[in-house]
Amino acid sequence: MAVKPPRDPQDVGYTWPTVLAVAVHLLVVFFSLVSLPSSTAEPDSSSIVQATLVSTETFTDQAQQATEQQAALNSSTEPDEAEPAPEPDTSEQEALQQQAAEAAAREEAEARAEEQARELQEAQAQAEAEAQRREEEAQRLAEQQEVEAQAREDAQREAEAEAQRQREAEAEAQRQREAEAEAQRQREAEAEAQRQREAEAARQRQLEGEAQAAANAQQAQQAANSFINIVRRAVEQAWLIPAGASDTMSATIQVRLGPSGEVLLTTIASSSGDSAFDRSAMQAVEHAAPFSELRDLPAEQQRNLRQFNLRFTPGDVR
Incomplete structure (x- = not known):
């Protein structure tokens, strides 16, 4: 211009x-x-x-x-040759x-x-x-x-273009920071969800374990009760109650078995006051042995059932 x-x-x-x-x-x-x-x-x-x-x-x-x-x-005024010059x-x-x-x-x-x-x-x-x-x-x-x-x-x-480029770069950097923050939040949320799932799975396994343990315990208890009932019936069949024993008499015999169900030791845990009555109870346990059903039980239950007490009364054996 x-x-x-x-x-x-x-x-x-x-x-x-x-x-x-x-x-x-x-x-x-x-x-x-x-x-x-x-x-x-x-x-x-x-x-x-x-x-x-x-x-x-x-x-x-x-x-x-x-x-x-x-x-x-x-x-x-020039004079002629023939005439004289005038004044x-x-x-x-x-x-x-x-x-x-x-x-x-x-x-x-x-x-x-x-x-x-x-x-x-x-x-x-x-x-x-x-x-x-x-x-x-x-x-x-x-x-x-x-x-x-x-x-x-x-x-x-x-300068305006440079300022615009800087603003765009800052905006891009801000978007990247927000994207990284969002990705971090997602990772944390996924990790938290994973932890919750693992905790839930652990609780489930624990519940299952507890249920299994309870079932095993119940099964063990049932097996133990079944074994004790077998021992009790065998001892009742082998017990010869002495003559003159009263219905109020009671003796508790502690029994220790071997791995195969054989009787290792019988001791009087609680005496009836009558030696003949106490001795008859001990002989009944020895005559009913061995209790081979012990070998059919798991090892843990075998250890728990190798020592038990039997209460003898004239009416029954418990």
Whole structure:
């Protein structure tokens, strides 16, 4: 975009100075052509010395006419070869000399006017050249300012673009952080769910184990009860109650078995007070042995059932 150069306050028009200079030169020519009235009579020269504003061509024509008149006078005053030279007319010669002087003055004034016109033209040309130089300088400054303005605009656009890139990079980084945080939350949630599933599975296994243990314990208890019932029935069949034993009598015999169900030891844990009654109870256990059903039980139950107590009363054995 072209910028109109600022007007230099020192730049002024050359029209009026030119007009004034021409007017001054014309005045100088005018005063140089004006002559004071002469005391002597002069030939009809008023048309030559009359002060009028004429152009340079008029002054030149008048000077040429004066020169021609002087030449004519000189040729007319030359003496013939046959005739003697008459006395020259002094007043006419003075008039001719005055006309020649005035013509020379006019020529000099014209020369000065031409010189001044040339100087004025040169000054005007210099002024125009200076104005042209200033205009070119103003144009150069305007172009430089435009280039600088364009550079500033480019720099501003680049800065805005860089700021936009930074904002986009920060937004992308923020999105990545949020995505990573969301992924971390999902991983933690999955880990927590996995822990809960494992805990639930552990609780389930524990419950199953407890149920299995309870079932095993119940089964063991049932097996133990079954084995004790077998031993009790066998001992009841082998027990010979002594004569005279009362129904209130009771003896508790502690029995220790071997791995195959054989009786290793019987001891009286609680006596009935009657030695015959106590001895009959011990003999009943020994006669009913061995209890081979012990080998059919698991090892753990075998260990638990290798020692037990039997309570003997005349009614039954428990």
